Amino acid sequence: MSHRNDALRAARLRLGWRTMEQAAKGLSVHGRQLLDDRHFDVSPRTWRRWEGVRPGWPPAETAMVLHDVFGQWPEDLGFTTPDGWIRPEAHEEGDVDYFQQQLEGHYRADMYLGPHDLIGTVSAQYRLIGKLIRSAKGEVRRGLLRAGAAYAALVGWLYQDAGDLGAAAFWRGVTQEIAVRSRDPHLIGYSLVNQAQVRTDLGDGYGVIDLCEAVLDESDRLFPKVRIMAMQQQAHGASLTGDRPAVNRLIDTATGLLERVDDDLPWGNACRRTPGYQVQRATCYGRLGLGREAGSLWAQVLDGVPVTARRDRGVYLARHATAAAAAREPDHAVEIAREAVEIAVETRSARMSRELATLERVMRPWHDAPVGRDLAEILAPVNEGS
Incomplete structure (x- = not known):
């Protein structure tokens, strides 16, 4: 057989995968471990197609597994590069740009698809960020830490939406740790609001209020976005404790800050989606x-x-x-x-x-x-x- 994708063939042979069947099985096993997804599978037929005429770009989670196994992106392994692809290794600053661009797409997909189709992909990208952080320095390192906190927060949200509050709490803790390591006060506040979201689903109104008040104690240092998120989440805590006046006060104050949100950060932008915070008010009124x-x-x-x-x-x-x-x-x-x-x-x-x-x-x-x-x-x- 004539192997037309010599780059991928050479890469698998270096790993000791003498046949395409061994390669497909090895990549599948690695992917299940990396993505924590027992359904991840690459068939020998798929691998044979990859080693044929220059194949198309693989799905995002498969690209992550290939990179983790071979230390190379699919474009180095003979795959066709898609339009708009930013190569993370091309320059260090590109690492952060790439993950930020991907994050916005994940947010859009979450709103339409729900959590289950995204958990594996987003958590795999978080793990890749973690590997890059280990060798990064200076501002690139801080940028990757900020990106990592945002990805961990999204994984936590996806698990929360999927009903796994234990996993959600774990990832909220990861978010807080990496936010603290980034030394970014806005992300630290955001991570506490994320913790409060889990307490809301657990019905712990006073726990929600404690966490949000801790964020707002530092309100003079924080972007309006973070202050708004803390106030609206505290309103949920107030609704759980039966405090309607506090609900109205917090939501009214958050609404008044909305026009001051002017940052271009990719995380936390749900605060812009509900003008007047009628969603938050309606939810709180329902609880009341x-x-x-x-x-x-x-x-x-x-x-x-x-x-x-x-x-x-x-x-x-x-x-x-x-x-x-x-x-x-x-x-x-x-x-x-x-x-x-x-x-x-x-x-x-x-x-x-x-x-x-x-x-x-x-x-x-x-x-x-x-x-x-x-x-x-x-x-x-x-x-x-x-």
């Missing part, structure tokens, strides 16, 4: 049992949710349905729940499933009524998959 007020706010919010924010739309719909049920409008709640369930099944978001479980609890007074049976039928695909 203010069904009619929350329902009115959710109707306004959903009118402005873009198509690309599909996962967020599903969460908001589920909360809107719960607000309708709390306002004793069960038929309206079931009507709203139909679309939320469709998105929950597609994205497999545990956050959405939890919101729908809350709806089910609030709808218990109508359990034996026709509307209750309709809801049980609608929720069946979510409950079967949980």
Whole structure:
């Protein structure tokens, strides 16, 4: 057989993979360990295609595994370089630029796809950043530490959205450690807000407030973005403790700071997505049992949710349905729940499933009524998959 991709063939032979079958199996085993993904697999057929005429660029997670195994990017292994590719090793400053550009794409994918398709890819990139940090120096090292903190925060969020709060808490801790190592006060504050997000999902209102107050104690040093995020998260803590005046005060203050957000950092930009923080207010009002007020706010919010924010739309719909049920409008709640369930099944978001479980609890007074049976039928695909 004529091997037309001599670079990849030579690389595998240097590792002792004498056949393409051995190479495919070896890369698959390495990838499962690196990505913590038992489903990662490269078939011998795929490897044979790679060693043929110059192959196309592999998926992002496969590119990471190839780099980890061979110490080379796919372009050095005979793969076709895609448009817009920035080679991290071309110059040290490019490492940081590359990961920042990738991060923005991950945020967009998360909003549309949900967590499960991204956890492996983002965590693999975080591990690669960690390897680069070990040998980097000066400003490049600090830039990689900042990028690493942002990636760790995203992995933590993805696990949280997938319903694995233990893994989420672990990655929030990683975020805080690497943020401290970066000596960036804004990232340190951001890491504490991330910790508070986990406490919110655990229902620990006072823990949320403690963490957010620790951030705001340093508010004079922080970008408006970080202060806003701390205030809106503290509002969630206040809603868990039943403090409506604090909820309104914190959200009003955060809203007033929004026009001052002018940094170009890739992380934390969710603060720009909900003008007036009606999403935060509606969520807090729902926890406070203010069904009619929350329902009115959710109707306004959903009118402005873009198509690309599909996962967020599903969460908001589920909360809107719960607000309708709390306002004793069960038929309206079931009507709203139909679309939320469709998105929950597609994205497999545990956050959405939890919101729908809350709806089910609030709808218990109508359990034996026709509307209750309709809801049980609608929720069946979510409950079967949980």
